[in-house]
Amino acid sequence: MRLNLPKFNVAEPLRAQITGAPLEDARHLTHRYDKLRQEVEAQVAEVLRRRLKSRGSVSAESSVKLQNAEARLTELKSTTVALGREATAAMLSVEEHQQQMTFHKLCTMVDAERSYHQHALAILDKLHSEMILEKLPKEFSSQSEKMDPDTNSNRSDDHGQLYQDDTFFIARAIHPFDAQADGELNLAIDDYVVVRQVGPNGWSEGECNGKAGWFPSAYIERQEKAPSAKLM
Template sequence: MESIRKQASKLREQVAKQQQAVLKRLGNLGNEAVMIDEEELMCHQKLQDLYISTRATKHFQRSVVRGVEAFISTSSKQMEIVRKLAENCCKYGAENQSASTHLARGSEYFGTSYNSIEDEREAFLKVLGEQVAEPLRAQIAGAPLEDARHLTHRYDKLRQEVEAQVADVLRRRLKSTSVSVESSVKLQNAEARLTELKSSTVALGKEATAAMLSVEDQQQQMTFHKLRTMNAKNRDTQETAATYLPKGNAIHN
């Protein structure tokens, strides 16, 4: 009998320790403990990666827009200075044509050439503003990104509800040693609610992932295209401007 009592006592201690371990785990439920489904875990990780990726691209787009705006502002001031210089050169050349001097002819060529160069720069700045900065600014504040982020936030919130519901189900199962009709019904309702929440989480996760993937692709495509546009227009501007420079050599003739 003594041996049986010792075994029973030992068994009760083991059960108590197991219950304490379960309760402790219930009090510290994390994402990995709650979301057992491997596919859902992958969806959650994918959404986190997409959120980080789209946020980084958004910040990069902002830096591009700010850089372009600063470049336009600085270049516009330089353009005013050069145009004033070119205007003075053209004025001197026009007013002193009767003298037929090299300086008069050279000044007019110089002024005309640099006016043409500044026309090219003005067109370049217009492209930067209208075809680079404005579209990027619109995408930064656009609805697709905000809508995709809203779906992601909803998904995270629903996922937290699943965690809480899992904890509730596990607590009710823990009490199943003294089953009553009422507790059994409550457990069934809790399990049904958990199934419903998990199903909604999976569906919303897929919707949010699709939206974020679409936004990521749009961001990548547009930003890359705008950088190419900026580079191509800059190259064309430099090449065209170079064709005007030889005219300035007339100042030596």
């Protein structure tokens, strides 16, 4: 269906405009204008012929015919000018309308394409997250269980702030994370985590709220210090 968007949103509306009444009216006016121009050219030739003929004859009949031919030429010229302006205005109006409609339809098509790709990207992002969860090595969980609990202790200064030591660092959760498997750690936004190790596959291991586990490294932001109460 997406492959037919240009057809339904651009080609079909343009085809309808081509066979629509405004364009047909403009074409009719242009056709009439072309016919009048041909009549003007024929009448110019007639006037020239009458003038040449009147030079060799001074009859009243020749003079009247020349005057009638010149009057007819003047009338045709006036009608041609008026019709030419009308036909030009009609064609310009149709052209402007077609440009506006084409732009509108193209915008509609672009919006539809953007919506499609954004939806596809959301699906791919979700799938990517699920694949990362599935790729979490089992040994990370066992490593977390074997770690010395005493390594989780950190120093506090007189101001109640907890600073990172030479091995660990403090991080703040910037995205919530719901643990899906054993060995993973739940995180809420603004939780503070003592990060104990960062894995090469985009996962980190640490402790928060008395629990330890693994979580996506991209879900946290390193901090220089944090309130000690946040980590207890």
